Each structure stands twice: as structure tokens, then as C-alpha cells.
Amino acid sequence: MHVEPFPQRDAKAFDSASDAIDTVNKLKARAAEDASWNSESTFDAEKEKTAFRSYENACDRVKNFYREQHEKQTVEFNLKVRSEFKKTKRARMGVWEAIELLNTLVDESDPDTELSQIQHLLQTAEAMRRDGKPEWMQVVGLVHDLGKLLFFFGSQGQWAVVGDTFPVGCKFSDKIIYADTTFAANPDSQDAVYSTDCGIYTPGCGLDNVMISWGHDEYLYLVLRDQCTLPEEGLAMIRYHSFYPWHREGAYEHLMNEKDKASLAAVRAFNPYDLYSKSDAPPDVATLRPYYEELIARYFPAELDW
Numbered sequence: 001m002h003v004e005p006f007p008q009r010d011a012k013a014f015d016s017a018s019d020a021i022d023t024v025n026k027l028k029a030r031a032a033e034d035a036s037w038n039s040e041s042t043f044d045a046e047k048e049k050t051a052f053r054s055y056e057n058a059c060d061r062v063k064n065f066y067r068e069q070h071e072k073q074t075v076e077f078n079l080k081v082r083s084e085f086k087k088t089k090r091a092r093m094g095v096w097e098a099i100e101l102l103n104t105l106v107d108e109s110d111p112d113t114e115l116s117q118i119q120h121l122l123q124t125a126e127a128m129r130r131d132g133k134p135e136w137m138q139v140v141g142l143v144h145d146l147g148k149l150l151f152f153f154g155s156q157g158q159w160a161v162v163g164d165t166f167p168v169g170c171k172f173s174d175k176i177i178y179a180d181t182t183f184a185a186n187p188d189s190q191d192a193v194y195s196t197d198c199g200i201y202t203p204g205c206g207l208d209n210v211m212i213s214w215g216h217d218e219y220l221y222l223v224l225r226d227q228c229t230l231p232e233e234g235l236a237m238i239r240y241h242s243f244y245p246w247h248r249e250g251a252y253e254h255l256m257n258e259k260d261k262a263s264l265a266a267v268r269a270f271n272p273y274d275l276y277s278k279s280d281a282p283p284d285v286a287t288l289r290p291y292y293e294e295l296i297a298r299y300f301p302a303e304l305d306w
């Protein structure tokens with residue numbers, strides 16, 4: 001698949017001779033980073049694939065979670081929760097403080113880890129650091145699940161915060177886990193428009209124009225897009241990391257546009273670190289904290305609006 005780079009290079013950059021060397025050096029550094037964020041992880045993907053996400057054998061906690069999430073993530077709910085999101089001020093705090101606050105949450109949708117959220121975030125970031133991924137990507141690894149804070153900000157339950165995501169307003173793909181048994185209870189599955197392939201969308205409209213089930217991905221993306229200096233690729237990793245039916249199973253291709261191809265490459269580069277690091281040894285939080293606090297300071301203000 002051909003992937004267009006994100007349009008970050010400035011066409012006028014070579015105009016002045018004095019700036020040219022500087023520009024070339026920056027482009028060289030950027031090209032080296034491009035290659036490293038997108039290079040394959042050192043996890044053995046084939047082997048790991050069978051070790052994680054075994055939903056058929058998952059415990060009742062996970063199965064019940066998805067029964068509820070698939071029943072309640074409707075178009076109506078998604079419109080309501082987005083409009084409330086815009087109207088409310090939730091909290092103001094720094095990134096490390098957010099990491100510590102999140103740590104008390106136990107994710108009911110996850111069949112693969114019993115570790116705390118801090119440890120999952122550090123495992124993800126550390127696996128990236130081990131593979132020589134750029135600092136911005138390590139930071140994405142460190143913060144990618146902070147959207148789960150939503151649970152403490154008046155959410156209706158974990159079903160509105162965690163778990164895999166999927167578009168609402170069009171047909172639920174059979175590539176979504178448990179799709180064959182859970183969506184009958186969702187009123188949208190009986191709706192004349194929402195139950196068609198494109199539903200309220202048009203072919204190739206682009207994921208920016210698709211409403212994806214509300215949860216920690218979209219929430220964190222909305223929080224961070226104007227409050228950090230992470231590149232577009234990093235924001236795409238955050239926004240779509242739970243969209244497994246798309247990034248792992250290849251569903252919903254008919255809604256994608258050119259930009260989404262670059263997002264897909266980014267999310268696929270990110271995913272092994274999120275998933276396969278779950279069996280790594282639990283990291284030592286106190287030892288790692290100074291390294292990550294320094295990185296955080298480079299990409300975020302001291303405090304953010306959450």
C-alpha cells in the first residue's frame with residue numbers, strides 16, 4: 001500500500017541560502033525519525049498474536065463488558081456525550097499527576113493484563129525506547145491511555161470509556177469482537193439508515209468525518225490536539241489505537257480517505273507496543289519517573305485542561 005507522508009515539510013524552506021543548510025539538516029533528522037517510528041517492532045508478531053486478545057476464552061467480566069458497550073454505544077448517545085464534552089470543564093493538572101490519578105482504575109475490558117495502568121503505560125513506552133523509537137513516540141506510549149480518566153469525570157460507566165471502538169451510524173462490522181451476539185440489543189442495528197454499509201456517511205469520506213464510539217481514544221485526542229506538540233502521527237496513534245476492527249481486521253476501508261492511510265500506518269506501528277508489552281516485567285515506576293518527566297516537559301505545558 002502506498003502511504004503519503006503527512007504534509008509537514010515547508011515548500012518555501014529553501015528560499016534563503018542561509019536557512020538552506022539548517023533546513024536540510026532538519027529534514028535529514030526528520031527522515032531518520034520517519035524511518036525509525038515506522039520500522040518493525042522487535043516483538044515476534046506471529047507468535048504474540050495468538051497469546052493476546054483471546055476473547056472466546058475470556059472471563060465473564062470481559063464478556064459482560066462488551067455486551068453492555070455494544071448495546072449502549074448508539075448514535076444518540078454519541079451525539080449527547082460529545083455535546084456535553086464541549087460544554088464541561090473537568091480538571092486541570094499536569095501529565096504525571098494524570099498518570100497517578102488513572103492508576104486506581106481497573107480496566108474491565110482487558111483480558112490480557114492485571115497490572116496497574118501506570119505499569120501498562122510505562123511498559124508501552126519502555127518497549128518503544130528499547131526498540132529505538134523516537135522520543136515523541138515514547139511519549140505517545142506513555143500517555144496513550146490517559147483518556148481513561150474520563151471514567152472519573154462523570155462517565156456512565158466503563159462501557160463509555162474503555163474497550164475496542166467501532167463507528168456508529170453505519171452497519172456494525174462482523175469484524176468487531178462478539179459482534180454476532182451483542183449488537184442485536186443495540187437499537188441502531190434495526191435502524192433503516194444506520195444498518196446500511198455507509199449509513200449516514202459517504203464512501204471515502206474519511207475517518208475525520210466518522211463518529212467512532214465514544215471512549216478514551218477520542219476523548220484524549222480532543223484534549224491533546226491543541227495542548228501538545230506531538231506530531232500528527234502521534235495524535236493518530238492515540239485517536240485510533242482501540243479501533244481494532246479497522247487497524248487489525250481491515251474493516252471500514254470503504255470510509256477511508258488518503259489521510260487515513262497514513263493514520264493506519266501510524267496506528268499499526270504503535271499497536272505491538274501497546275499489546276505485546278503486556279507480558280513484559282513490571283517496570284519500576286520510581287526509577288523511570290525522572291526520564292519520562294523530562295520528556296513530558298518537552299511536549300506538554302506544565303498543566304493541561306482535561
Ligand SMILES: O[C@H]1[C@H](O)[C@@H](O)[C@H](O)[C@@H](O)[C@H]1O
Binds near residue numbers: 110111163
Ligand atoms: O481492553 C482494551 C483496553 O481498554 C485498551 O485500553 C483499549 O485500547 C483496547 O482496545 C481494549 O481492547
Ligand SMILES: [Fe+2]
Binds near residue numbers: 144145216241242
Ligand atoms: Fe487504550
Ligand SMILES: [Fe+2]
Binds near residue numbers: 120144145274
Ligand atoms: Fe493501552
